[in-house]
Amino acid sequence: xxxxxxxxxxxSMGTTIIGVTYNGGVVLGADSRTxxxxxxxxxxxxxxxxxxxxxxxxxxxxxxxxxxxxxxxRYFLHQHxxxxxxxxTVKVAANLVRLLAxxxxxxxxxxxxxGGWDKYEGGQIYGVPLGGTIVQQxxxxxxxxxxxxxxxxxxxxxDGMTKxxxxxxxxxxxxxxxxxxxxxxxxxxxxIINSEGVTRNFYxxxxxxxxxDELESHNSLLDILGAPEPMNI
Amino acid sequence: MDSVDESQxxxxxxxxxxxxxxIKYKDGILMAADMGGxxxxxxxxxxxxxLKPIGKHSLLGASGEISDFxxxxxxxxxxxxxxxxxxxGNSLGPKEVLNxxxxxxxxxxxxxxxxxxxxxxxxxxxGQKYLGTVNMIGINYEDNHVATGLGNHLARPILRDxxxxxxxxxxxxxxxxxxxxxxxxxxxxxxxxxxxSKITEEGATVFPPFSLKTYWEFSAFKNPxxxxxxxx
Numbered sequence: 051x052x053x054x055x056x057x058x059x060x061x062s063m064g065t066t067i068i069g070v071t072y073n074g075g076v077v078l079g080a081d082s083r084t085x086x087x088x089x090x091x092x093x094x095x096x097x098x099x100x101x102x103x104x105x106x107x108x109x110x111x112x113x114x115x116x117x118x119x120x121x122x123x124r125y126f127l128h129q130h131x132x133x134x135x136x137x138x139t140v141k142v143a144a145n146l147v148r149l150l151a152x153x154x155x156x157x158x159x160x161x162x163x164x165g166g167w168d169k170y171e172g173g174q175i176y177g178v179p180l181g182g183t184i185v186q187q188x189x190x191x192x193x194x195x196x197x198x199x200x201x202x203x204x205x206x207x208x209d210g211m212t213k214x215x216x217x218x219x220x221x222x223x224x225x226x227x228x229x230x231x232x233x234x235x236x237x238x239x240x241x242i243i244n245s246e247g248v249t250r251n252f253y254x255x256x257x258x259x260x261x262x263d264e265l266e267s268h269n270s271l272l273d274i275l276g277a278p279e280p281m282n283i
Numbered sequence: 284m285d286s287v288d289e290s291q292x293x294x295x296x297x298x299x300x301x302x303x304x305x306i307k308y309k310d311g312i313l314m315a316a317d318m319g320g321x322x323x324x325x326x327x328x329x330x331x332x333x334l335k336p337i338g339k340h341s342l343l344g345a346s347g348e349i350s351d352f353x354x355x356x357x358x359x360x361x362x363x364x365x366x367x368x369x370x371x372g373n374s375l376g377p378k379e380v381l382n383x384x385x386x387x388x389x390x391x392x393x394x395x396x397x398x399x400x401x402x403x404x405x406x407x408x409x410g411q412k413y414l415g416t417v418n419m420i421g422i423n424y425e426d427n428h429v430a431t432g433l434g435n436h437l438a439r440p441i442l443r444d445x446x447x448x449x450x451x452x453x454x455x456x457x458x459x460x461x462x463x464x465x466x467x468x469x470x471x472x473x474x475x476x477x478x479x480s481k482i483t484e485e486g487a488t489v490f491p492p493f494s495l496k497t498y499w500e501f502s503a504f505k506n507p508x509x510x511x512x513x514x515x
Binding site: 064082083085088089090093094095096099100124194198229230231232233235236237250252254255256262263264265266267268269270271272274275 | 321324325326327329330433453456457460468469470471472475476477479490491492493494495496497499500501503504505506507508512
């Protein structure tokens with residue numbers, strides 16, 4: 051176990067990614083940990099990537115694969131927007147992602163959640179898992195950390211939430227996944243997209259709630275110690 | 284090639300503890316480990332004690348498979364019991380305990396049925412400080428500071444820079460906390476609930492668990508991809 055740290059292992063975003071619709075747009079959320087094997091290569095990654103002014107994508111799985119797919123989609127969407135003369139729709143963006151994921155399914159290992167707002171359909175979330183299926187959903191979860199959230203969302207997601215309720219839900223969910231998934235960690239990033247525009251938020255690890263079996267943090271043990279309390283001698 | 288049935292050999296670990304870090308300091312040994320028991324990449328158990336006093340003079344810290352660590356504790360309980368039954372005023376010191384553990388680990392390795400652990404053993408006897416380590420393949424050595432797992436890569440360089448033999452208790456605790464914080468940032472299996480323990484001529488103390496504050500306020504962290512969409 052000790053001898054097996056493979057620092058040349060492919061960079062993978064263990065990850066927890068989430069996309070939730072609410073009654074005026076969408077909220078996207080993600081953790082910020084990128085790992086190569088057990089080493090955390092980047093503890094503050096940005097996994098929510100812009101495709102157009104009004105459409106963003108949450109990336110999970112292989113860091114390289116998800117970056118190159120979103121680079122291609124951003125490139126195609128840019129040309130499409132110029133040709134169309136108006137902002138691309140979320141559906142078009144999601145389908146471009148699907149085309150790349152599906153036609154290269156034997157080579158890619160990346161799960162994506164596309165979310166955005168357009169004037170025709172309002173806020174929409176599309177999941178594009180491994181294999182290149184596309185599925186529109188009121189909310190989507192992905193990445194290794196999502197395993198811990200199926201039960202949570204089954205219970206906690208409600209139709210017709212407000213913007214603040216939706217963001218609170220996403221932040222709570224990513225934080226719960228970080229507590230149990232070793233491959234997720236760091237800060238919680240959220241992106242809110244609606245008719246008014248895009249808002250990015252940043253919640254560092256020490257601002258997240260404390261869950262079961264976790265403790266309030268301190269600068270040092272020395273701040274807590276009165277006299278040393280022996281637990282056993 | 285092995286002395287037990289195929290079905291009885293340990294092939295891979297299930298519930299594992301992450302790094303242990305330990306240093307010699309002015310009055311004895313300081314040791315730190317988090318309280319996580321991971322099940323693959325799931326952080327399943329968050330209150331696992333991985334630092335245990337052994338007899339009057341030693342402290343054992345373990346990383347790796349927790350069930351094997353619990354078995355080792357049973358072997359050591361028996362060792363200490365027999366040592367006490369001699370009732371001869373002598374008690375096993377840290378060097379002897381680590382030597383015993385080394386024989387156990389190496390012999391299991393030779394039967395292709397290892398105890399899947401990396402162990403740190405520290406202690407003080409008659410004013411002599413001792414700190415050493417042994418792992419699942421029986422590699423054993425002593426030093427002024429030791430670590431297991433990713434701690435070797437992340438904590439030891441810090442200790443090589445900042446350790447000296449006259450550390451006070453406070454300096455030692457802060458140095459260990461610095462190492463544990465880096466492990467929190469950079470080790471996937473680290474959990475933010477830490478135990479520090481010390482052993483001196485007077486005896487062993489395992490302090491209550493606590494969590495460390497972490498720092499995320501670099502401006503580069505707030506918006507890393509500004510001006511470079513699509514990067515990480």
